[in-house]
């Protein structure tokens with residue numbers, strides 16, 4: 740009888756690759772972010788990526804930053820982590836202790852939302868805004884709320 744295949748990818752890699760796949764749907768020309776929420780039984784609950792509200796035509800949209808807040812994408816885009824939570828059709832109770840895999844470290848608004856949804860762990864790929872005020876607030880929120888975070892990398 741042949742033995743089982745041992746050379747399989749880890750759960751971390753599996754969920755992070757799902758987050759990366761979600762990020763490929765993002766229309767943001769500068770930063771594409773994907774998120775995948777996995778529960779404590781290693782089941783994917785939801786995925787999301789950064790984009791406009793679905794009723795807002797993303798063809799007719801200022802995909803840049805601007806001094807005028809009316810024309811700055813940051814005021815319109817829903818972040819990947821928020822979309823992953825909003826896309827979930829089950830009970831929020833299922834997110835208790837779940838892990839969010841995200842391709843970019845969460846901003847402070849997402850950190851608050853993740854905490855409130857019951858997420859217990861953040862696993863991230865990139866932290867390109869590390870050390871910025873927003874990033875420090877985000878880490879402060881996660882630390883104070885007992886949400887752990889760790890960085891992983893994906894081999895090419």
Ligand SMILES: Nc1ccn([C@H]2C[C@H](O)[C@@H](COP(=O)(O)O)O2)c(=O)n1
Nearest residue numbers: 769770772789816818819844845846
């Ligand atoms: N954890 C994050 C951080 C950012 N985003 C989104 C929001 C914007 O669409 C983009 C950031 O744009 P940038 O300021 O780098 O031009 O990424 C997110 O979804 N989740």
Ligand SMILES: [Zn+2]
Nearest residue numbers: 818845846849
């Ligand atoms: Zn965010």
